[in-house]
Amino acid sequence: xxxxxxxxxxxxxxxxxxxxxxxxxxxxxxxxxxxxxxxxxxxxxxxxxxxxxxxxxxxxxxxxxxxxxxxxxxxxxxxxxxxxxxxxxxxxxx
Numbered sequence: 001x002x003x004x005x006x007x008x009x010x011x012x013x014x015x016x017x018x019x020x021x022x023x024x025x026x027x028x029x030x031x032x033x034x035x036x037x038x039x040x041x042x043x044x045x046x047x048x049x050x051x052x053x054x055x056x057x058x059x060x061x062x063x064x065x066x067x068x069x070x071x072x073x074x075x076x077x078x079x080x081x082x083x084x085x086x087x088x089x090x091x092x093x094x
Contacts, residue, residue, distance in 0.1 A: 001083070007091030012083035017060065017069070020081045032059050 001023060002010040015023070024030045033056040035041045035048060044052070063069035063081065071079040087093050 001081075002087075006087070006089035008087060010087065011089045012085070012087045014080040014082045017071075017079040017081060032056055 001012070001015060001020065003013050004010055021032055024032070029036075033052055035044050035052070060069055060071070060079075064071070068081050068084065069079070070082060085093060
C-alpha cells in the first residue's frame with residue numbers, strides 16, 4: 001500500500017497485518033476478521049468467531065502464497081505485508 005510523503009508524493013512501506021486489515025476496512029469497506037458494525041448483525045456467536053478466524057487464516061495464507069505476507073512469529077510486530085515493488089521516500093524504486 002502506498003503511504004503519503006516522499007519525493008513522488010508517496011512511498012511504499014511494510015505494514016503489520018492488523019494495520020493492513022484496518023486500512024482495507026476504512027478504504028474499501030472489506031471486513032476480513034470481524035463482522036461489520038450495524039448492517040443488521042447481532043452479537044457474534046462462537047460459530048461466527050470460528051468462521052472469522054478461518055477467514056483470516058485463508059486471507060493470510062493467500063497473501064503468503066503470492067509473496068506479500070511474512071509471519072516470523074505469533075507476534076503482530078513480526079507479521080508484515082511487504083510491497084512487491086519498493087518506492088523509497090527519496091523517490092528511488094527497486
